Amino acid sequence: MLNNINRFLKRVPTWVIYLLGTLPALWLTFQTLTGGIGVDPVRGIEWGLGLWAVRLLIATLCISPLRWAGLNLLRFRRQFGLVAFAYVALHFSAWLTIDMGLRWSQIIPDLYKRWYILIGMSALLLLIPLAATSNNWSIRKLGSLNWNRLHRLAYVATGLAMIHFLMVGKVYTWEVLIYASILVVQLGLRVVRNGPRSLVWA
Template identity: 50%
Template sequence: MQAINQTLRRIPVWAVYLMGALPAPWLFYLGLTGGLGIEPIEALEHRYGELALQLLIAGLAITSLRRFVGLNLMKFRRAIGVLTFVYVSLHLLVWLVLDVQLPSQIWADILKRPYITVGMGAFLLLLPLTATSNNWSVRRLGPRWRRLHWLVYPAALLGGLHYVMLAKGFQIEPLIYLAAIVILLALRLPIPGLSLQSNTADSA
């Protein structure tokens, strides 16, 4: 594992940002050119949301991978968090601009459709996390920064629940995502006799 960690340390963070951002324009291009099927807007909205959830789960897994396996991906966690918010925002923008379009209908949907209410709640919880994902905020907030970034836990649960509620009929995939989130959050509970090397980095 030490050799793997040494290799990971040589990978620049910008490469994670680049690789993580590439699917966004590609999926949009597919939507424009008919590559996403007969309902491109719905498909694009779904793909962006699914990528956001996958990145959110990846970010949650980083601490557990270091804690239980010894794999150190901590240097990439901020990039994964920012990319998560980017795809959540794209998911939301496709719904706002391409799907619903009418401002009055947007507000009505947020109030009347529970899965949209839950999804919007997750988005709002992620806003302060993204705004403070910088070194200046870490220095400025001090210990409060870590407590603030605990908001990722309810945001993740709401995101997984949003996907389950959005699914039409019984679908196993949304349940797998939600189960993964629950398991990763459960793994963060303190275990007697198990020390966590990066205790200060266990916030998000």
């Protein structure tokens, strides 16, 4: 069964992930235009983009553990990571523009007044070098060992994104708890399989 799925996945072009990645943004746009996003559209857009950012970051980290279980999505990891980063960047841009209206006198104090914003910002900053080096040229330049070490920042960035998510949420739904559990379980699996150093530096 898994062999058949893997054989099928080998034939799927990687750009399909970019194509699928536009769907949540298109859906959010449609909901905004048709008034289905809720009573507070700014919050609705911010939440929708943030939620997809979390989902995609966690999905990207799950690709390695899924491979150990026999499902090979490794070819799509770069595309998943870049689409996740695009949603983080859109979420941040929504906050900066439609929420804060580019009012810098309010934006700067907001960064340290609200801790969850500072934590979200740290996650975003950590993701920038990862997105910038998600290409073959960077892998060649850095060498695969250094590149892999750099990309371990993804665990820290996703951990911070999760903390940001948990801090923002006023109510903890099953969805939030499921994402947090998946994050903890997949990190645990890495430690069991590769040792604790594999999460940091090895």
